[in-house]
Amino acid sequence: MGIYKAKVKEVLGKEFPDDARKQLWGGIAAVFKSWNGRRAVSYRRIEGIPDDWGTATNIQAMVFGNMGASSATGVAFSRNPATGENAFYGEWLVNAQGEDVVAGLRTPNPLNEATKSEQNKHLPSLETSMPRVYRELDGYRRRLERHYRDMQDIEFTIQEGRLWMLQCRVGKRTGTAALRMAMDMRAEKMISDKEAVLRLQPAQLDELLHPVVDPADEKQAQAAGRLIAKGLPAGPGGASGQVVFTAAAAVEWARQKKTVILVREETNPEDVEGMRAATGILTARGGMTSHAALVARGWGKCCIVGAGDIHVEPAAGRMTVRGKVYKEGDVLTLNGTRGYVYEGRLEMRDATENPLFKGFMKFVDKYRRLGVRTNADTPEDARLARSFGAEGIGLFRTEHMFYGKGSDRPLFLLRKMILAKNEAERRKALDELFPFVKAAIKGTLEAMEGYPVTIRLLDPPLHEFVPKSDEKRAELARELGVSVEDVRRRGEELHESNPMMGHRGVRLGISYPEISEMQFRAILEAAAELCAGGKKCLPEIMIPVTSHVNELTHQKAICRRVEAEVRAKYGLKRIAYLYGTMIEVPRAALTADEMAREAEFFSFGTNDLTQMTFGFSRDDIGGFMKGYLEKKILADDPFQTLDIRGIDKLVRIAVEGGRRTRPDLKIGICGEHGGDPESVELCHKAGLNYVSCSPFRVPIARLAAAQVAIEEKMGAAGPKGD
Amino acid sequence: MAKKFVYFFGSGAADGDKGMKELLGGKGANLAEMASLGIPVPPGFTITTQVCTHFMESRSRFPEGLERQVETALRKVEKIMGLRLGDPERPLLLSVRSGARASMPGMMETVLNIGLNSKTCRGLIRKTGNPRFVYDAYRRLIQMYADVVMEKAEGIEHEEGMGVRQQLDKEMERM
Numbered sequence: 022m023g024i025y026k027a028k029v030k031e032v033l034g035k036e037f038p039d040d041a042r043k044q045l046w047g048g049i050a051a052v053f054k055s056w057n058g059r060r061a062v063s064y065r066r067i068e069g070i071p072d073d074w075g076t077a078t079n080i081q082a083m084v085f086g087n088m089g090a091s092s093a094t095g096v097a098f099s100r101n102p103a104t105g106e107n108a109f110y111g112e113w114l115v116n117a118q119g120e121d122v123v124a125g126l127r128t129p130n131p132l133n134e135a136t137k138s139e140q141n142k143h144l145p146s147l148e149t150s151m152p153r154v155y156r157e158l159d160g161y162r163r164r165l166e167r168h169y170r171d172m173q174d175i176e177f178t179i180q181e182g183r184l185w186m187l188q189c190r191v192g193k194r195t196g197t198a199a200l201r202m203a204m205d206m207r208a209e210k211m212i213s214d215k216e217a218v219l220r221l222q223p224a225q226l227d228e229l230l231h232p233v234v235d236p237a238d239e240k241q242a243q244a245a246g247r248l249i250a251k252g253l254p255a256g257p258g259g260a261s262g263q264v265v266f267t268a269a270a271a272v273e274w275a276r277q278k279k280t281v282i283l284v285r286e287e288t289n290p291e292d293v294e295g296m297r298a299a300t301g302i303l304t305a306r307g308g309m310t311s312h313a314a315l316v317a318r319g320w321g322k323c324c325i326v327g328a329g330d331i332h333v334e335p336a337a338g339r340m341t342v343r344g345k346v347y348k349e350g351d352v353l354t355l356n357g358t359r360g361y362v363y364e365g366r367l368e369m370r371d372a373t374e375n376p377l378f379k380g381f382m383k384f385v386d387k388y389r390r391l392g393v394r395t396n397a398d399t400p401e402d403a404r405l406a407r408s409f410g411a412e413g414i415g416l417f418r419t420e421h422m423f424y425g426k427g428s429d430r431p432l433f434l435l436r437k438m439i440l441a442k443n444e445a446e447r448r449k450a451l452d453e454l455f456p457f458v459k460a461a462i463k464g465t466l467e468a469m470e471g472y473p474v475t476i477r478l479l480d481p482p483l484h485e486f487v488p489k490s491d492e493k494r495a496e497l498a499r500e501l502g503v504s505v506e507d508v509r510r511r512g513e514e515l516h517e518s519n520p521m522m523g524h525r526g527v528r529l530g531i532s533y534p535e536i537s538e539m540q541f542r543a544i545l546e547a548a549a550e551l552c553a554g555g556k557k558c559l560p561e562i563m564i565p566v567t568s569h570v571n572e573l574t575h576q577k578a579i580c581r582r583v584e585a586e587v588r589a590k591y592g593l594k595r596i597a598y599l600y601g602t603m604i605e606v607p608r609a610a611l612t613a614d615e616m617a618r619e620a621e622f623f624s625f626g627t628n629d630l631t632q633m634t635f636g637f638s639r640d641d642i643g644g645f646m647k648g649y650l651e652k653k654i655l656a657d658d659p660f661q662t663l664d665i666r667g668i669d670k671l672v673r674i675a676v677e678g679g680r681r682t683r684p685d686l687k688i689g690i691c692g693e694h695g696g697d698p699e700s701v702e703l704c705h706k707a708g709l710n711y712v713s714c715s716p717f718r719v720p721i722a723r724l725a726a727a728q729v730a731i732e733e734k735m736g737a738a739g740p741k742g743d
Numbered sequence: 744m745a746k747k748f749v750y751f752f753g754s755g756a757a758d759g760d761k762g763m764k765e766l767l768g769g770k771g772a773n774l775a776e777m778a779s780l781g782i783p784v785p786p787g788f789t790i791t792t793q794v795c796t797h798f799m800e801s802r803s804r805f806p807e808g809l810e811r812q813v814e815t816a817l818r819k820v821e822k823i824m825g826l827r828l829g830d831p832e833r834p835l836l837l838s839v840r841s842g843a844r845a846s847m848p849g850m851m852e853t854v855l856n857i858g859l860n861s862k863t864c865r866g867l868i869r870k871t872g873n874p875r876f877v878y879d880a881y882r883r884l885i886q887m888y889a890d891v892v893m894e895k896a897e898g899i900e901h902e903e904g905m906g907v908r909q910q911l912d913k914e915m916e917r918m
Contacts, residue, residue, distance in 0.1 A: 022861070022881060028914050029889045032907045033899065037885055039860040041829035044888065048839035048854040049790065050805075051896035053798045055841060055852035058895065064850045075795030076843040076851060077768035080813075081787030082753075082824050083836035083856060088876055118855075161782050168780065169761075186784050189773050190846065 045080070052078045084185045086178040087118050094119050095147065097132055097158070099166040099173040102194045105201025109162055110136050111175070113147050119176065119187065154184050165189050170211050171220075172202055196225030204377045214384050215731050221381070223698040223725045227358065229378055230717060231258030231321060234356045235368035242354075247364045249342050249353075250331055253308065254360035256317030256324030257717075260301030261354040261366045264347060266335040268295025275299070282353050284340055286333045288313040290424045290485070296322070297426075301355040303362060305331040308642040308660065315693065321717030323357035327643045331362075382410060382720055389726035391704060392711030394473075395719055396691060398422075399461075403468035406716035410723055413472035413559075414465065415624060415713020416691035419479055419540060422461045423486060431457040432486065436497055439483045440511045444535065446501075451539040458540060462560070463547035471557035475624060475691065475713075477603065478540050479529060480565040482520040487512040521638065526566025526603075530576055537576055541583040548598060549591040561599040561622055561687075566629070568606040573619035599687070605629035610671040613678035617686055623679055624713075625672055627692030627700075631659050634667055660693070663700035672707050680708075689713055698725035705729045745808035748794050751816045752778040753786025754823045766791045770842030786823045787837075788816035792844070833870065834863035836880070852891045856884035886911045 029037045038044055055061060056076045065072060086094030097111025112129035114121055131137045133148040133155065148155045158177060165173045174192030178185050194202065203220035206212045212220070242248065262280035265271045268291065271283045275298035283299035285292060287306040296302055296316055302324040304313050317324030333340045338349040347353070347364075354367040394413040395406035398421030403414060423432045431454060438450035466474050488494050491505070494512075498505045517523035530537035544560050551558045564576050580600055588596060600619070604610050605626030613623070632639045639660055649655045663669055672690075679686045689711040694700035696718025704712050705726060714722050750758040750767055752775045759767045759775035767775065771789035778784050790813070797806045821827045826835035836858045841851035859867070859881045868874045890908040894901075901907075 022864075022878065022885070024918070025882060025885055025911065025914060028911055029885060029893070029907060032901075032910050033889060033893050035893060037889060037893070039862075041834075041858045041860060041863065044854075044857045044860075044884075045828065045837060045839070047888070047892040047896075048837075048857050050798070050803065051854065051892040052839055052841045052852055053795045054803070054896045055850075055891075056795055056843075057799065058851065061847060061850040064847055068845070068847075070843075070845050070847070073796065074765075074844050075792040075799065076841045076847075077766070077771045077792045077795065078790040079768075079771050079774065079787060079838075079840045079842050080790070080817075080820075081774075081838050081840070082785040082820055082826075083838050083858075084785045085876075085880075087879075088871070088873065164780065164782070165777070168776075184783060186777055186782050188770060189777060190769055 049078050049080070052076065084178050084180045084187075085118070086114075086180065087116050088181055089116055091151075091179070091182045092116055093147070093151070093179040094121065095129070095132065095177055097162065097175045097177070098192050099162045099175070100198070100202055100205075101136070102172070102174075102192050102198055105194065105198035105205070107205055108136055109133060109159055115150070119178065151179065151182070154179055154182065157184050161186060167211065170206070170216070196221070196228035199225050200229060200377050200381055204381060215388065215735075217381070218385050218388060218724070218727050218731060221724065223701075223721045223728070226721050226724060227257045230720065231323070231358075232260075232369045233358065234259035234354065235370045238368040239356065239361075239363075242363050242365070242367055248361055249345070249364050250328045250362040252303070252325040252328030252331075252360045252362065253314070254356075254358055255314035255326045256302065256320075256322045256357045258321070258323045258358060259354065259356050259367070259369050260323035261352065261369065262300045263350045264303075264340070264353050265295075265299075265349055266333055266338060266340065268292040268298075270349065271295035271298045282355060284331065284333055284353075285313070285335075288316070293424045294426065301325075301357065303328060303331070303353070303355060305329060305333055306643055308639060308646060308658070317357075321715075323355050325355050325357055325360050325362060328360075328362055329643075378720075382723060385724050385727045386410070387727075388730050389723060390730050391701065391709065391726040392689075393719055393722045393726060394475075394689065394691075394695075394711050394713035395716050396695075396713055397465070397716060400464040400468040402716055403465050403474075406719055407469070407472075409716055409719040411472075411716065411719045413711070413713075414469055414474040415689050415695065415711060416563075417462070417465055417474055417476045419458060419461070419476065420481055422457060433497070433500075435486055436488055436493075437500060438536075439486055439515070440497065440501065440508060442511070444533075447533060448535050451535055455539055455543055459543040459547050462544055463550065466547055466551055466558040466560060467556065469558070471559065473559040473561055473599075475561040475563050475601075475622075475689075476544055477563045477565050478527075478537060480526050482515075482517060482523050482525040483529065484512065484515040484517065484520060487515060521632070527564050527572045527576060528566065530564070530579075531572060534579055538579050538583055541580045542587065545584055545587040545596055545598065546590075548596050549587050549593055552593065552596065553591055559597055559599075561601060563622075563624060564600075564602045564620075565626070566605060567602045567616070568608040570612065570615040570619055573602055573616060577619050601687070603629075603691070604675050605633070607634050607671060610675040611678075613675035614682045617679040617682035620679075620686070621683070622687035622689070623675065624688070625675070625690040625692065625709075627663060627668065627690055627694045628660065630671065630692070631664065631668055634671060635659060635664075662697055663694045663703050665703065669703050669707065672703075672709075676707055676709070696722050698722075698728075701725035702729040705733075745812075746793075746806070747812070748791055748806060748809050749788050749812035749816045750775060750791070751786075751788045751819055753784065753820065754778070755781045759789065764844050766793065768792060768842035768844055769846060770840065785838075786820045788813070788820070789842070828858050829860075829863060831862040831866045834858055834866055852895065854884075854887050854891055856880045856887075859884050882915070 026037050086092045093115045094117050095113030100107050101110045111132035130144040131141045131146050133146050172192045173189050176188040199221045203217040207217040262282040264284050265281045271281050274281045280300050282301040283295050284303045287304050304326045307326040314326045340347050352366050354363040394415035395411035396416040397403045397406050397414050398418050434454040441447035494505050494508045498508045548560050599621040601622030602620045603626045604623050688709045691713040695712035696714030757775035757778040761772050761776035764772045767789045826833045828835045839854045867877045894907050
């Protein structure tokens with residue numbers, strides 16, 4: 022020991038203190054100082070823990086697990102933290118100190134016989150090695166769990182046959198385990214229904230609905246340096262497959278029963294079929310609300326966007342990641358929940374449908390006040406969302422019928438309409454388009470079985486639909502009886518320097534009333550036919566991108582005229598529908614009292630509202646959002662979590678103004694925020710009637726809405742316990 | 744009366760409870776709760792997060808009255824264990840651990856086996872009859888103390904691999 026102490030003096034220039042009290046006070050000071058140690062400070066930054074909390078210091082009599090064969094140390098969980106199974110689960114080491122179990126230098130033994138695994142079945146359990154101590158420990162486990170009414174994470178030490186408990190706390194768990202524990206503890210009458218609802222984080226539902234990358238395999242892959250890139254976690258779950266670089270290749274390979282990952286610099290609407298065919302999507306550019314991200318989330322498909330280290334060369338059939346080349350057909354794995362890209366194949370854990378999930382969601386619905394709808398553009402999506410418990414469609418986009426499967430003819434007719442040079446030509450094209458629009462709307466109204474469906478009139482700028490390829494231009498030129506050059510020139514005339522703020526939404530309907538008229542007629546005839554056939558349906562006609570009440574007045578006159586014509590045609594006294602608007606321009610929110618004179622409902626389009634309030638182009642945030650978050654200019658990406666200071670304020674102004682004019686005004690939200698738990702909470706507090714989100718997020722929104730309602734009641738009743 | 748900085752727990756009783764996480768940290772609050780339930784926890788005491796805040800704001804000085812409260816609590820621990828800190832025959836050894844409101848696993852420091860020195864070492868060997876165990880404990884204390892208290896807490900930074908912990912490891916290999 023002399024040499025040892027001398028070395029301390031040599032390195033640090035000071036003596037190791039022999040005095041016990043001096044050691045104690047030195048230790049206390051060092052623990053307090055470690056609150057501001059580098060590791061602790063950076064951990065607090067990541068976890069958002071305030072610097073001024075400080076740490077307490079615990080001084081305890083030492084007990085030793087390393088005093089021979091009758092001494093031991095271990096960690097345990099009162100239930101299995103991975104599966105939730107009600108079985109005492111843990112690890113222990115004989116003749117060892119606490120740190121040895123966690124450090125992983127020795128392979129720990131299983132706690133009991135029942136929880137032995139393939140890896141440790143040959144090792145002795147505490148149950149058989151020290152039966153008396155094990156029974157005592159099991160008694161404390163039961164007692165602590167009953168007392169805390171939650172799963173406990175326990176540390177213990179056995180010194181020469183005597184058991185000491187060193188720590189207990191509520192244990193961390195997977196989503197699967199959280200669900201099972203909540204349901205089991207409720208059945209055991211340990212917790213109430215309300216508490217059970219609060220036990221599952223809404224984000225943990227993701228894990229229950231999508232296959233995920235096996236965490237153990239992922240850890241190994243990271244250690245082996247197979248993590249090649251990071252991007253934004255746009256679509257949850259995991260996916261392994263061969264990479265392809267064009268949508269066409271994705272479709273073709275999928276047809277050959279291959280599993281593919283579609284890798285693109287960025288995606289656009291023309292890639293939709295390829296995205297549908299792929300098992301996972303990876304893009305080098307774009308943010309959380311980029312096209313790829315929106316589409317993938319809508320389908321619940323694994324997707325990573327904005328992985329900036331990736332450079333795609335579709336023509337060469339390859340991509341490079343920091344100098345390393347990957348060819349078409351090479352295998353990658355995506356963890357869409359974390360945004361990690363791996364080389365090679367990783368194991369997936371199948372999130373098979375849990376029967377507990379359905380039971381859980383049933384009593385979740387008892388508590389929420391907020392309605393939950395879905396964003397869906399096809400009858401298939403509508404049915405999927407119904408199975409997830411959606412109570413209507415909050416956003417049906419008519420333009421969807423111009424993308425993807427079966428869109429050739431309607432898209433062609435739309436292009437014909439766009440390039441028409443006068444009203445007569447335009448009306449002719451619209452007449453041809455009409456049956457397609459009506460059929461699509463009718464199918465979706467029918468799939469929703471009487472639940473309301475909010476149908477948004479054509480929203481994007483027209484130039485998005487102008488043909489870009491020579492072949493398509495030639496086809497259109499033949500049909501219209503003009504030259505290819507004419508088609509090209511008319512397309513160019515539609516070009517705008519800032520199309521997101523250009524000729525789109527209601528502005529199209531003001532310039533070309535016949536476009537709105539056709540859509541009103543399609544919606545109302547679809548409803549009339551269902552109605553005449555004895556089916557219930559409730560369309561809600563939504564005018565997009567409005568900023569002035571006069572726009573609504575103008576369009577409403579057309580709508581009412583068409584309604585009268587349709588009623589006459591079908592011999593109906595009335596058609597049940599609502600006329601309303603999207604609130605996505607700040608001026609519309611600020612003048613909501615006026616807007617509500619014409620609108621029977623509002624739906625906040627929070628993507629555009631965020632875009633126009635911040636002045637952030639959502640397709641370009643990839644360039645600066647990362648820096649904004651890193652430098653703490655913004656705490657969250659406002660396209661993911663509703664901005665409380667700004668957007669929430671606008672929402673509240675609009676709710677208050679709108680309801681002043683029309684007390685029964687129905688108000689919802691249909692941006693991607695509808696599925697974000699924090700935003701759901703804000704919507705509840707702002708007094709909205711419903712949120713609407715992509716089908717896979719419907720259960721998440723239902724749970725978040727129930728939790729905020731429960732917490733609100735508990736808050737009113739006084740502070741909650743532990 | 745002076746402010747309460749020190750919360751005792753052990754032997755079926757505790758000053759604090761599980762609702763006091765802000766003051767006692769998660770670990771301290773739960774240790775107090777377990778002690779109250781009569782579950783065997785090694786006796787000890789928690790110094791509050793307020794002392795930490797005071798310590799940081801007053802350039803590493805402890806608040807007035809803390810020392811007396813620590814001595815009183817220590818006396819109780821000694822009585823329960825039948826041992827005394829620094830006693831050459833029946834020495835009490837202590838652990839000093841952090842514990843914040845939120846779990847920060849492995850981010851802060853711990854010192855174990857406080858109370859061992861050349862005299863108490865001999866007493867403990869006589870008591871346990873296990874010199875190997877005692878010397879191992881003493882070695883761990885010197886290494887941990889030098890690393891955590893004398894080096895890191897003093898803000899001393901060595902070149903990679905030249906810290907006192909690593910140098911003592913090398914010394915150990917030579918021995």
